[in-house]
Amino acid sequence: MLEVYNTLTRKKEPFKPLHEGEVRMYLCGPTVYDSSHLGHARSIVAFDVIRRYLEYKSFDVRFIQNFTDIDDKMISRANEQGVTTTELATKYIQEYFEDFDKLGVKRATAFPKATEHIEEMIAHIQKLIKKGYAYEANGSVYFRVSKFKKYGSLSRQEQDAKEPDEPEPSESGEKKHPDDFALWKAMKPGEPFWEAPWGKGRPGWHIECSVMSAKYLGEPIDIHGGGLDLVFPHHENEIAQSEALSGRPFVRYWMHNGFLTVNKEKMSKSLGNFFTIQEITAKYDPEVVRLFLISSQYRSPIDFSDAHLDEAKSRLARIHNAIDLLQRHTQEAVLAEADNPAKPSNADAELWEGLKTLHTEYETAMDDDFNTPIALASLSKFLSLMNTILTGTQTITAGTLLKTREVLDALGEVLGLYRDRMGGPAQITDEATVDGLVKLLIDLRAQARKNKDFKTADQIRAQLKDLGIILEDEKSGTVWKRA
RNA sequence: GCCGAGGUGGCGGAGUGGCCACGCGACAGCCUGCAGAGCUGUUUUAUAUGGGUUCAAAUCCCAUCCUCGGCUCCA
Secondary structure (H helix, E strand, C coil): CCEEEECCCCEEEECCCCECCEEEEEECCCECCCCCEHHHHHHHHHHHHHHHHHHHCCCEEEEEECEECCCHHHHHHHHHHCCCHHHHHHHHHHHHHHHHHHCCCCCCCECCEHHHHHHHHHHHHHHHHHCCCEEEECCEEEECHHHCCCCCCCCCCCCCCCCCCCCCCCCCCCCCCCCCEEEEEECCCCCCCEEECCEEEEECHHHHHHHHHHHHHCCCEEEEEEEHHHHHHHHHHHHHHHHHHHCCCCEEEEEEECCEEECCEECCCCCCCCCEHHHHHHHCCHHHHHHHHHCCCCCCCEEECHHHHHHHHHHHHHHHHHHHHHHHHHHHHHHHCCCCCCCCCHHHHHHHHHHHHHHHHHHHHHHECCCHHHHHHHHHHHHHHHHHHHCCCCCCCHHHHHHHHHHHHHHHHHHCCCHHHCCCCCCCHHHHHHHHHHHHHHHHHHHHHHCCCHHHHHHHHHHHHHCCEEEEEECCEEEEEEC
């Protein structure tokens, strides 16, 4: 039984989607005025794993992620660079896809943009005004927080005790209460704008998520996600805007990921302690970065450092070695058993037992609010067992090995790890040629070793290493891989 | 100030009453012509501090100290 932690109730709750067999989830995406950094990756990878696990559990997942392509930061950055906000957005959306494709993040069902939903937002705001939840002031429109009694229930913040509608001298003079927030911002000279019944301007930040979420997923949706820093005010305001109109819950499960920190401080643009995904992936394999990001539970903080990424690199190498070992044994067994199938041995039974344990432990972990560290631990335990069995003296049948591969493939798919090593034998012609040539050299080296001509043997190995090809001697023979 | 999260071995990171994961690093052994990988073992009483409850506490209760986050820029 899957349980998820709901920020609304601050408890783990059994997960039951509104429509059986179907999950509708929405993730607050980036404002596309700059490159994504590792903090964004933490959130996006976390929800990617959640989405993948839900799919693994056979849910049909509709997953929407927005791009905020109009707001103050978009405007000021576009002005700095002498481009339009549209040009700026196009550039960073493209970069976004490059970054996250690299990190193995599955593309969302749709990526709606704020600027493509202005009409719907205006309609939503009009209805809010009509119902008395919003008011116009100098061409801007604000949400009247005091009118929405549940305000603050997500972030557990008391509504300001000040008298509603009491003028606030420190404010711009437009808002009737400091807690009120903008639904529509009147145009300032030189800014991009859209026509609205109350004048030229642009939407506030929060309204886009309410409108696009409802448009693409309906109401209520099952899961709405984002970083912990979005709880207040962003998500609180989304609830207010949406529920003020619909009169029913907007979201059933609110999920928030913890921060990526640097020296225990939140990685953020304003602190300047950020590294872009491009910078990190220039230094580390994207799969290493991904493993690093899922090595702690998504709600826990995770501290960034080179040492921690190096650790993930070592750990990933261990996983890869085990997968490669399995791949070789599987291919050999399939070939060997082409004509006469082998009988399962005790070792087969042991491996089956291990698979069963892995399967149970893994699912129990992921069912418990997506506990990836425990899922990885169960995988590690299994891989140790598998290494022992495969390097042992007993041969395993092709059937057992293929089953092992199938299970590891499915579990790796959820975490987004080692998938590229799970395929069959190399298919590209060049690859096949290289494979043939290297095997030829391996044979020659084997001859040399047999003749105790270690000088030649070592020379072959060393020269291949210079070409980026590593030879490793196994009990069953020599294998090769790329450095 | 208000609200919230958390302090676990050399390091990362699980664990909400007993059996104390998993990984990284280090050391030793096995295997090996050598190397790598792999396997095994070790890394002495790891659970911020002080009390309390209990046959039994990292886990529950009380107090204290410390760290981090949110409070309308933020994944």
